[in-house]
Amino acid sequence: MNNDRADFGKLISNHQGRIFRVAMGMLGNKEEALDITQEVFLKAFKSYNDFQFNSSLETWLIRITINKVKDYIRKERLRRVFFFRSGNTTDNAISMVKDKNPSPHENVENEQLREKLRSFQGNLKGREREVFALRFGCDYTIKEISSLIGIGQSSVKTYLYRALNKAKKHFIYLEEL
Amino acid sequence: MRNTHLTDKEIFSLIINPKSAEGEICSHLEKCGLCQRRVKTLNDFTEAFQKHVKQDDINWELERQKILTSLSRHNKPSFLKWRWAAAFVFSILIFGSLLLFNTFQYKNEVLISERDLLEEIQIVTDFEGNNTFSDSILYLSGCEPEESSSFLNLFLIIEEEYNEKENFTDDILGVTFFRLRRHA
Numbered sequence: 001m002n003n004d005r006a007d008f009g010k011l012i013s014n015h016q017g018r019i020f021r022v023a024m025g026m027l028g029n030k031e032e033a034l035d036i037t038q039e040v041f042l043k044a045f046k047s048y049n050d051f052q053f054n055s056s057l058e059t060w061l062i063r064i065t066i067n068k069v070k071d072y073i074r075k076e077r078l079r080r081v082f083f084f085r086s087g088n089t090t091d092n093a094i095s096m097v098k099d100k101n102p103s104p105h106e107n108v109e110n111e112q113l114r115e116k117l118r119s120f121q122g123n124l125k126g127r128e129r130e131v132f133a134l135r136f137g138c139d140y141t142i143k144e145i146s147s148l149i150g151i152g153q154s155s156v157k158t159y160l161y162r163a164l165n166k167a168k169k170h171f172i173y174l175e176e177l
Numbered sequence: 178m179r180n181t182h183l184t185d186k187e188i189f190s191l192i193i194n195p196k197s198a199e200g201e202i203c204s205h206l207e208k209c210g211l212c213q214r215r216v217k218t219l220n221d222f223t224e225a226f227q228k229h230v231k232q233d234d235i236n237w238e239l240e241r242q243k244i245l246t247s248l249s250r251h252n253k254p255s256f257l258k259w260r261w262a263a264a265f266v267f268s269i270l271i272f273g274s275l276l277l278f279n280t281f282q283y284k285n286e287v288l289i290s291e292r293d294l295l296e297e298i299q300i301v302t303d304f305e306g307n308n309t310f311s312d313s314i315l316y317l318s319g320c321e322p323e324e325s326s327s328f329l330n331l332f333l334i335i336e337e338e339y340n341e342k343e344n345f346t347d348d349i350l351g352v353t354f355f356r357l358r359r360h361a
Contacts, residue, residue, distance in 0.1 A: 005245065012241045024230045034240065041244045113225055135193065136223045137230040142193070157193070164189045167222050 008048070012041055015058060018138055019065050025133025026069045028121050036072060040065050062148050066130055120170045124163055127151075131159040179205045183212045192219050 019040050023033035043064050051060060124132060130149060134140045135156075142160075146153045179201050183191075191198050191206075198206075206212055
């Protein structure tokens with residue numbers, strides 16, 4: 001058991017940053033992304049013995065992360081509907097993340113950037129969000145993304161084009177105003 | 178030499194995979210300030226996104242310890258996995274027993290006990306020495322006071338029969354029987 005925990009500790013060290021970046025890229029909130037990272041490793045620990053090694057550990061963990069984030073977003077939407085809550089997650093949560101000691105000028109700039117990222121992420125649909133987070137949050141190639149989420153490379157490109165088109169609309173036109 | 182600006186698709190391809198740029202696109206991009214600005218804006222955005230996602234201020238060792246701690250906390254005994262089902266069954270038992278308790282209590286309240294009935298059906302003697310019934314029994318039976326003597330005789334027969342039956346415990350049935358005999 002102690003050996004298992006030690007091995008698992010190494011696994012956490014090797015992959016936690018990447019898993020966090022995927023969750024952060026999809027959710028946009030640091031605290032929630034850290035919670036998801038923790039849940040991913042809990043799930044991985046529970047089903048580690050069932051892992052068949054048909055894919056790499058990293059692929060397996062990233063798939064768990066994507067599913068966890070999807071579940072989380074769905075539950076959060078339901079919570080908002082039933083409890084009339086203005087959610088602090090996914091779409092508009094980036095503003096919750098504050099820098100430690102920013103100057104007033106930096107604070108305003110960061111706030112504006114967060115606002116832009118928030119509106120951009122809010123406009124991304126499920127797959128677009130996943131693909132964009134994997135490509136620009138974790139630097140995966142199109143081929144890797146294709147095998148990670150099980151869709152064709154041309155579909156990955158299409159989702160990325162759509163996401164970048166939305167980014168262009170949000171950023172370029174906002175700057176032109 | 179290309180004279181038209183880059184299309185959105187070409188710019189997006191450049192952003193997604195910079196190495197994929199063809200020679201014609203590269204040569205246009207070197208000379209066209211507008212296309213350079215468009216590419217730069219999107220590149221700045223993706224860099225800002227990467228920077229935001231990386232969150233360099235996180236203490237990963239601390240996070241690792243937190244995860245390991247939560248692993249040991251979530252390693253619960255197997256019987257705790259059924260805690261929700263057990264709670265459901267327990268609540269059903271409590272609810273059922275409350276329901277049964279209330280039902281029996283109501284039934285006991287409705288039934289007249291034997292002692293109460295005997296207290297109610299008591300024979301009193303009037304001032305002329307005749308046996309008669311209490312007013313409450315007369316009221317219940319619908320008899321006039323002057324008819325009470327004949328009514329009393331009838332009741333005394335029934336009471337004797339009642340006493341002979343040791344197992345006769347249901348008082349309400351007794352009263353019903355009494356009324357039927359009277360009407361007959």
